[in-house]
Amino acid sequence: MNKKPANNWQQICDPLFDQHDLRLWLYHPAHPFDVLSGNKQLKLHYPLKIAQKQGKRGVLTFGGAFSNHLAATASACKQQSMASIGLVRTDQLDAHNPTLQHCQTSGMHLVPLSRTEYRMRSDSDWLTQLQQQYPEFLIVPEGGSSALGVQGVTELDLTQTPHGNSQYIVTASGSGGTLAGLALGNPDAKVIGIDVVNDISLPDKIKQWCPQANNWQLIRGYTGKGYGRFDAELLQLCLDFRQCHQITLEPIYTGKAMSALYQLIAQGSFPKGSSISFFHTGGLQGLAGLRYRGLLSEADYQILTAPC
Ligand SMILES: Cc1ncc(COP(=O)(O)O)c(C=O)c1O
The missing domain is CATH 3.40.50.1100 (Rossmann fold)
Structure with missing residues (x-):
């Protein structure tokens, strides 16, 4: 860019x-x-580019049940024909929640995380385990804020x-x-x-x-x-x-x-x-x-x- x-x-x-x-x-x-308007496309541009360069299948990220970032990641990955996984801060996935519906129709695989589990989202040991569980996915932090996300902005x-x-x-x-x-x-x-x-x-x-x-x-x-x-x-x-x-x-x-x-x-x-x-x-x-x-x-x- x-x-x-x-x-x-x-x-x-x-x-x-x-x-x-x-x-x-x-x-x-x-x-x-x-859903990609505003700061979203900017923050996702480089993470998706790097994921492709590294030969990853897609991107894994986190968000609340109504997260703009989850919705944007689902759309951006769909546009690039990449897979996406969203770890959602919720006890149960609500099939009527419009944000989660958007994510799912865009092809995002959603995984519910309890509030306690969700608190681990920045813990390096937990992230290492997560990466081992999903080796084909680039992990993007909550809100898309990382050095790569910042670079796009x-x-x-x-x-x-x-x-x-x-x-x-x-x-x-x-x-x-x-x-x-x-x-x-x-x-x-x-x-x-x-x-x-x-x-x-x-x-x-x-x-x-x-x-x-x-x-x-x-x-x-x-x-x-x-x-x-x-x-x-x-x-x-x-x-x-x-x-x-x-x-x-x-x-x-x-x-x-x-x-x-x-x-x-x-x-x-x-x-x-x-x-x-x-x-x-x-x-x-x-x-x-x-x-x-x-x-x-x-x-x-x-x-x-x-x-x-
Ligand atoms: C609409 C909207 N505005 C502002 C922000 C804040 O951006 P940041 O998380 O990079 O501080 C967000 C979160 O991404 C958002 O969804």
Whole structure:
């Protein structure tokens, strides 16, 4: 992959930004409902390439039962005619879960893991055993965050907006690979990750992938009630954003990060005259899972997923 300037930009206008003399540019996927859109294709590009080069049959990875990363890995492997295995944090595979249905119809072999087993996912002895059990599969860590995943993200230039350079890049941060990759690939900008998982080990993980970069910051305190949880106010922000800007955000990653950004702007955290790029990292497949669990009404789901 060559370094590519981003080309799907939309300026987001709001009286709040005028008040603080800021410009906000959102980089959004061309096909927002494609499970590979946003950061997914970028993080999977090199792992799949290496798996092919090593003559592996496919990729093995991990995720929760509604994981965007599992859905993306299943699709990416299908596209490349590779096999995929998903180790899912669940006691039982639910045949009606829309994310798992997508994985299965894309050919992913799903294996349920109890919460206790799932906690072993970064343990090196456990991973060695897993690799012995599945020698024909390249193991990709949760969220696709690894040195290879980070390498793919470095190739996205998010500073060149249609109206000149931005000084700040903002993204949702979960397993940390996206923030690390953006920091390495956009050295002239300050990259701000909004922690949506409340993981105290996240800064150390990020440092390990970009030890030489000091242009990033992980902002904590905007996770609300925890990863995957959201309140009516956050959902309303997603609905209003869709109505005002024709861009769909979901409340687990991009909506939470956008809400945090509005709050940071309101607090005066950015110097006047700055331009900010916001990375829309995708993840809209997750909306179907929220509807399935009754966390999103049918009416709100229809508003958020209607074609623009
Ligand atoms: C939609 C969405 N946004 C942001 C992120 C966070 O990216 P990362 O895990 O690389 O920090 C994820 C997780 O991959 C995601 O699914």
